[in-house]
Amino acid sequence: MDGKIQDYITFFLTGRLDGGSLMPMDPVYRPAAFGPYSDLTSLRYDFPLVLNRADAGRALQSLSHLVDDAVADLADDPERDRIARHGYAIEMDLRRELDVSGSGDFHELWHAASDRLSKEREDAIKDSADLLWNLFNTEGIILDAERSVPFRAVRHLWSAVQADKAKDFRRKTERLLLKLRGILNAEVANSATGRAPEALRAGVGAGFTNAFDFTGMSKILMDSKPISALSDGRRQRIRDLIEVLEGQKFFSLGNEEAATYEFAFECSSEALKAYKERHAEAVSLTRALKMAELEAAGEYRERMHDRIFEGFGERGLGFEDLAELPDYLVCAEADELDAQESSGIVEMLSAGIPVKIIVRTDDALQPSPVAEGHANLGGRSKSLVDLAIGLADVFVLQAGASQLFKERDGLVRGLSYTGPSLFSVYSGSGKESKGIPAYLASAAATESRVFPSLTYDPSAGHDWSSRMSVGNNPSPEDDWPDHRLRCQNSSLQAETVSAPFTPADLMATDARYFNRFAIVPDGADDEGLVPLNDLKDFELEGLPEEVPYIMLVGEDNRLRKAVVDLRTLTEVRRCLAMWHSLQELGGIHNSHAERLLAKERSERALDVTVSEAPLTVAVTVGETATAEPEEVEDAIAEPVGDDPFIETARCTSCDECIQINGKMFAYDENKQAYIADPDAGTFRQLVEAAEGCQVSIIHTGKPRNPNEPGIEDLIKRAEDFQ
Amino acid sequence: MMDSGHSISPSECLLRMYEEHHEIEDYQKGVPRWCTGCGDNAILAAIQRLCRDEGLLPEKTVFVSGIGCSSRLPHYMNTYGFHGIHGRALPVAEGVKLARPELSVFVNTGDGDCCSIGAAHWIHAVRYNMNMTMMLHDNQIYGLTKMQASPTSPIGLKSNTTPRGSYLEALNPLTVTLGISNVSFVAQVVDWIPEVLYQVISAAYHHKGFSFVRIIQRCPEWLPKLMEPWLHDPQRVLMLHHEDGVEISPAVAKVYTRMEEHDPSDMNRAREIASSIDPIPTGILYRNEEVPCYEDVRLDGRLRTASLVKQGLEAEFDKFTVWPDASGQA
Structure with missing residues (x-):
C-alpha cells in the first residue's frame, strides 16, 4: 500500500498525524460552503430583524422584506428606481452599522444611515428615506443576529400576543362592568331613593332647579314605580363580581396606578411559584367572568348555576378556562x-x-x-x-x-x-x-x-x-442541502464542485474538533480519498481502501480537502439517522407509507393480470348489476281502511275543526291538527269539519255509529272527503 | 385539549347542560281573536314552532307590529312585543335592534299597514338591511276595519271603499322590494302550505340581514272566495326549490308538482318570477349574504360608557358655546 494512503488510513482510524502526508487543521480553513459568505454585510438576507410594535401578525419584520414591500408599493411612482436604489443603499449601510452595534432604535438608525449617505452622495437620499419610512409603517427595535436574538424575538412576539389578549380581556371586562353597574344603577333609579325629589333635582342640573316641581314629579314617579327589585342575594352577587373584576391583577384595565402581575421569568421554579400563588385568584377571576356573563345577559338562574359555581375550579382549571388569562x-x-x-x-x-x-x-x-x-x-x-x-x-x-x-x-x-x-x-x-x-x-x-x-x-x-x-428546513427531502460551488481548477478551467453541508463541515468550524480533521496538501491526487457524502453507509468491516474527506476553503480562497476521522464519521452517521427519523415523522420518505405503497402496487399489478383472464367473472358481475331494483317503498304512507284521518302536515292551524269538537280534533306538537279520538264526537261533526276545512285535508272515513240520525244524508255529503 | 381551537372547558359544558329549553306552549299566550279559518293562525303556528326549534329565549325575542288583523300577533306570543301605530312597525323594530342588537326581532305587518301608510318605512327598512325578519301578512283587504280595498287588492275588487270595483292594478310587494337598493332576502309563501311556510320563515330568520317574507293569506270573512282557485288547484302554485333555497319534501312534492329550480342568488330571474301572479311562486326568490347590516355599519363597537356619552354631549355643547376671546373677555 502506498505510504500516503497508509497515513490517510492511520489518521482516519486513530486521529494521529503520522507520516507526513497530511497537515494539521488550521483555523484559517472554513467549510467550502462558507466561501461565498465571507462578508455578510454585503448580502441581502432576513437579518437584521425589526421588532415592530404592532399586533402579533406584524410584530416580527425583516429589514430586507420591508424595503422590498415598500418598493413594490411604489410600482406606479416614476421615481421608483431612484428610491429603490437609495433604499438598498441605506439598508446596506444599516446592516454594516448593526454588524458593529448589534441593535438600536429602527427609526433613529434608519435616518442616521440616510444622513450619512446623503453627506457622501446626494441630498435626495433623505427624501427617499422619508418616503420609504412612511411606507414601512413600523416602529420599534432593529437588531442583527446576536446571542440575545432568540429571547428578544420570542419575548417580543409573546408580548404582542399578550397585548392582543389584554385588549380582548379589557373589552370584555369593561362591557361586563358596565352591564353589572347598570343593573345596580337601574335598581337605584327605580327605588324610592332614586325617585325622591332631591334625586330628581340633582338629575336635571343647576340651571333648572326652579323650573320644575320636583315634589310633584316625585309623587307621580313614585306612583308608577316598578314593584320588582333585586333580591338581596343577586345584589350581593353582582357587587362581589364587580369587586373581583375591578380588583384583578392579571391585566391592566387602563388604570396605570393599579399594579399588575409579571408573567415573564428566567427560570421555571420562579414561574411555577408565581403560578401557584396566583391560582386561587385565577380561579376566582375565571369564575367571575363566567358568572358576570350570565348576569349581564339576565340568564343567571340561582337554582341551577349556584351549584355549578360553588365548586368551580376545585379540581384545577383547564387550558380552555385559563385561555383568557x-x-x-x-x-x-x-x-x-x-x-x-x-x-x-x-x-x-x-x-x-x-x-x-x-x-x-x-x-x-x-x-x-x-x-x-x-x-x-x-x-x-x-x-x-x-x-x-x-x-x-x-x-x-x-x-x-x-x-x-x-x-x-x-x-x-x-x-x-x-x-x-x-x-x-x-x-x-x-x-x-x-x-x-x-x-x-x-x-x-x-x-x-x-x-x-x-x-x-x-x-x-x-x-x-x-x-x-419539517418542511421549513433547506432541501427537506435530501440528506443534506447540496451547495454547488463554481470554481477554477488547476488548469484554470471553470468547474462546479458539489459540497453538501454535513455535520462534519459544521464541526470543522469549531476549534474543539480541529483534531478530527487533517488537511491534504496541495498537489496530492484523489487516490484513497472519497467525499464523506459517499460513505453514508460505511461500516468498518476490514482495512478501508478509501477515507472520507470534506472540502474546506482557506483565506486565499483555494479549495482544500480535509480527511475526516472515523469518530466524526460515526457521529455524522448518527446525526443523519436522527434526521431520517425526523423526516419520517414529518411525512418525508416515511418507511411505513413506502412499504404500504409498494405492497399496494404489487397487489394492483396482480389484479390487472387476473382481470385479463376469466371472462366468466365479468359476466357474473354484470348479471348482478342489471338485477331489477327493488321497488322503492312509498315514503308518504296514508292510513287505509274506514277510520277518519287528517293530512296533518298540510294543516294550517286555522282552528276550524277544533272549534267544532276540541276532543275529537287536537293539535300536535307543531300545532297541526290530527284526529285525537274518532269516538269523541259524531259523524256529523266529522263531516262538518271536513266541509269547513279550507285546505280539505280532513277525511271522514265510514260512520262508526250506523244509527246516527240523518246518517244517509251524511254519508252522501262525506263522499267528497274519503 | 387535542383540538384546542374547538374544545370547550368542562365548566362551559356544564353550563350548556343547564340551558333552558321551551316547548311550543311556552310561546303561546291567550286565545287568538282571529276568525276561524284565518291564515294568521297558520303564520302564528309556524312562528311558535320556529321559536321552539331555534330555542329562542322568550325574554330575548321581540315581535313588533303596526295596526291590522296581522298586527295582533304580538299579543299571542309569550315574548316581548310592541303593538305599534299604523304603518310604523318598522321604525320601532329598527330602534329595538339598534339599542339591543342581541335580541331576535320579528315584524308582523299587513298589506294595508306596510304597503299603504307604512310604505316609506318599508322601502328604507329594506335599504337599511338590519338583521330582522319581516312578515307581510297579505290578505289583500283591510279586514280589521271591515273590508276596504288595500294596495294589493286585485283590480275590480268591490269593497266598502270601492263599491264599483277598484280602479288600480294591485301593487306587487315582491317586485317593489326587489327593486330597492341593499335588498338581501325576498321570499314568498302561501299560508295553506304549512311546511313550506315554516321552511321559508326559518330561512328568513337565519339570514343575516333584513328578510322580507310576503305571505299570501286567506281572509275567510271578507274575501272567502278570492284564493279558492289557488287553494284547490295545486298546479297554480309554483314551488321554487334549490339547494341554497328551500328543499321540497316528498309529501309536499306529491301534491304540488309544479316546480322550478331557482338559484336565490340570481336577481334577474328572481325579478321575472316575482312578477308572476298566476301561478303563485312560493319559496326564496332572492338572497344575498354580502349586503352589510346597518347596525354593523353604524355601531363602532365602542362601549356606551358614561364618560363616552358625556364626551359626545360636551362636543355637541361646545358647538354652541361662546368662547372668551384672546383677551379673556367674552
Missing part, C-alpha cells in the same frame, strides 16, 4: 440547564400550566460531559424537545436563529396555542465558533441537520401528518 413565559439557557431546572421545565409542560418556554442553545456542538471528546450534536435542548413532543399536547418549535423570520407564523401560533409550548432556538453565538457570524453559524447548524427546524402543533389535528412539519 396571560400565559407564563420562561426564558432558559440550554447550556446552563441543570437536572433540577430541566425537570422543572418538564413538570410545567406536563402539569397543565399555560406556560411558554423558550430554551436558547448557544453551543450546538457541546462535547459530551460523559464520554471524553464525544460530540453531543444538537445540544442539551434536543432531549427536552423529544420529551416535550412525547407529551403529545405540547406545542414544540425548534429552529436556528437564522430561521426566526421564516418561522414567525409558527412562533405566533405556538404563543397563541391554548396549552403549553416549547421553543428551542439556537443562537449561533457559542464561544467556540468565534469569528463566524451568529447568523452563519445558526444557518449552518440548520443545514447540517445538527439543529433542524421542526414544528409539532397539537392543535393542527390528531395524527403525525397534521401535527409534525
Whole structure:
C-alpha cells in the first residue's frame, strides 16, 4: 500500500498525524460552503430583524422584506428606481452599522444611515428615506443576529400576543362592568331613593332647579314605580363580581396606578411559584367572568348555576378556562440547564400550566460531559424537545436563529396555542465558533441537520401528518442541502464542485474538533480519498481502501480537502439517522407509507393480470348489476281502511275543526291538527269539519255509529272527503 | 385539549347542560281573536314552532307590529312585543335592534299597514338591511276595519271603499322590494302550505340581514272566495326549490308538482318570477349574504360608557358655546 494512503488510513482510524502526508487543521480553513459568505454585510438576507410594535401578525419584520414591500408599493411612482436604489443603499449601510452595534432604535438608525449617505452622495437620499419610512409603517427595535436574538424575538412576539389578549380581556371586562353597574344603577333609579325629589333635582342640573316641581314629579314617579327589585342575594352577587373584576391583577384595565402581575421569568421554579400563588385568584377571576356573563345577559338562574359555581375550579382549571388569562413565559439557557431546572421545565409542560418556554442553545456542538471528546450534536435542548413532543399536547418549535423570520407564523401560533409550548432556538453565538457570524453559524447548524427546524402543533389535528412539519428546513427531502460551488481548477478551467453541508463541515468550524480533521496538501491526487457524502453507509468491516474527506476553503480562497476521522464519521452517521427519523415523522420518505405503497402496487399489478383472464367473472358481475331494483317503498304512507284521518302536515292551524269538537280534533306538537279520538264526537261533526276545512285535508272515513240520525244524508255529503 | 381551537372547558359544558329549553306552549299566550279559518293562525303556528326549534329565549325575542288583523300577533306570543301605530312597525323594530342588537326581532305587518301608510318605512327598512325578519301578512283587504280595498287588492275588487270595483292594478310587494337598493332576502309563501311556510320563515330568520317574507293569506270573512282557485288547484302554485333555497319534501312534492329550480342568488330571474301572479311562486326568490347590516355599519363597537356619552354631549355643547376671546373677555 502506498505510504500516503497508509497515513490517510492511520489518521482516519486513530486521529494521529503520522507520516507526513497530511497537515494539521488550521483555523484559517472554513467549510467550502462558507466561501461565498465571507462578508455578510454585503448580502441581502432576513437579518437584521425589526421588532415592530404592532399586533402579533406584524410584530416580527425583516429589514430586507420591508424595503422590498415598500418598493413594490411604489410600482406606479416614476421615481421608483431612484428610491429603490437609495433604499438598498441605506439598508446596506444599516446592516454594516448593526454588524458593529448589534441593535438600536429602527427609526433613529434608519435616518442616521440616510444622513450619512446623503453627506457622501446626494441630498435626495433623505427624501427617499422619508418616503420609504412612511411606507414601512413600523416602529420599534432593529437588531442583527446576536446571542440575545432568540429571547428578544420570542419575548417580543409573546408580548404582542399578550397585548392582543389584554385588549380582548379589557373589552370584555369593561362591557361586563358596565352591564353589572347598570343593573345596580337601574335598581337605584327605580327605588324610592332614586325617585325622591332631591334625586330628581340633582338629575336635571343647576340651571333648572326652579323650573320644575320636583315634589310633584316625585309623587307621580313614585306612583308608577316598578314593584320588582333585586333580591338581596343577586345584589350581593353582582357587587362581589364587580369587586373581583375591578380588583384583578392579571391585566391592566387602563388604570396605570393599579399594579399588575409579571408573567415573564428566567427560570421555571420562579414561574411555577408565581403560578401557584396566583391560582386561587385565577380561579376566582375565571369564575367571575363566567358568572358576570350570565348576569349581564339576565340568564343567571340561582337554582341551577349556584351549584355549578360553588365548586368551580376545585379540581384545577383547564387550558380552555385559563385561555383568557396571560400565559407564563420562561426564558432558559440550554447550556446552563441543570437536572433540577430541566425537570422543572418538564413538570410545567406536563402539569397543565399555560406556560411558554423558550430554551436558547448557544453551543450546538457541546462535547459530551460523559464520554471524553464525544460530540453531543444538537445540544442539551434536543432531549427536552423529544420529551416535550412525547407529551403529545405540547406545542414544540425548534429552529436556528437564522430561521426566526421564516418561522414567525409558527412562533405566533405556538404563543397563541391554548396549552403549553416549547421553543428551542439556537443562537449561533457559542464561544467556540468565534469569528463566524451568529447568523452563519445558526444557518449552518440548520443545514447540517445538527439543529433542524421542526414544528409539532397539537392543535393542527390528531395524527403525525397534521401535527409534525419539517418542511421549513433547506432541501427537506435530501440528506443534506447540496451547495454547488463554481470554481477554477488547476488548469484554470471553470468547474462546479458539489459540497453538501454535513455535520462534519459544521464541526470543522469549531476549534474543539480541529483534531478530527487533517488537511491534504496541495498537489496530492484523489487516490484513497472519497467525499464523506459517499460513505453514508460505511461500516468498518476490514482495512478501508478509501477515507472520507470534506472540502474546506482557506483565506486565499483555494479549495482544500480535509480527511475526516472515523469518530466524526460515526457521529455524522448518527446525526443523519436522527434526521431520517425526523423526516419520517414529518411525512418525508416515511418507511411505513413506502412499504404500504409498494405492497399496494404489487397487489394492483396482480389484479390487472387476473382481470385479463376469466371472462366468466365479468359476466357474473354484470348479471348482478342489471338485477331489477327493488321497488322503492312509498315514503308518504296514508292510513287505509274506514277510520277518519287528517293530512296533518298540510294543516294550517286555522282552528276550524277544533272549534267544532276540541276532543275529537287536537293539535300536535307543531300545532297541526290530527284526529285525537274518532269516538269523541259524531259523524256529523266529522263531516262538518271536513266541509269547513279550507285546505280539505280532513277525511271522514265510514260512520262508526250506523244509527246516527240523518246518517244517509251524511254519508252522501262525506263522499267528497274519503 | 387535542383540538384546542374547538374544545370547550368542562365548566362551559356544564353550563350548556343547564340551558333552558321551551316547548311550543311556552310561546303561546291567550286565545287568538282571529276568525276561524284565518291564515294568521297558520303564520302564528309556524312562528311558535320556529321559536321552539331555534330555542329562542322568550325574554330575548321581540315581535313588533303596526295596526291590522296581522298586527295582533304580538299579543299571542309569550315574548316581548310592541303593538305599534299604523304603518310604523318598522321604525320601532329598527330602534329595538339598534339599542339591543342581541335580541331576535320579528315584524308582523299587513298589506294595508306596510304597503299603504307604512310604505316609506318599508322601502328604507329594506335599504337599511338590519338583521330582522319581516312578515307581510297579505290578505289583500283591510279586514280589521271591515273590508276596504288595500294596495294589493286585485283590480275590480268591490269593497266598502270601492263599491264599483277598484280602479288600480294591485301593487306587487315582491317586485317593489326587489327593486330597492341593499335588498338581501325576498321570499314568498302561501299560508295553506304549512311546511313550506315554516321552511321559508326559518330561512328568513337565519339570514343575516333584513328578510322580507310576503305571505299570501286567506281572509275567510271578507274575501272567502278570492284564493279558492289557488287553494284547490295545486298546479297554480309554483314551488321554487334549490339547494341554497328551500328543499321540497316528498309529501309536499306529491301534491304540488309544479316546480322550478331557482338559484336565490340570481336577481334577474328572481325579478321575472316575482312578477308572476298566476301561478303563485312560493319559496326564496332572492338572497344575498354580502349586503352589510346597518347596525354593523353604524355601531363602532365602542362601549356606551358614561364618560363616552358625556364626551359626545360636551362636543355637541361646545358647538354652541361662546368662547372668551384672546383677551379673556367674552
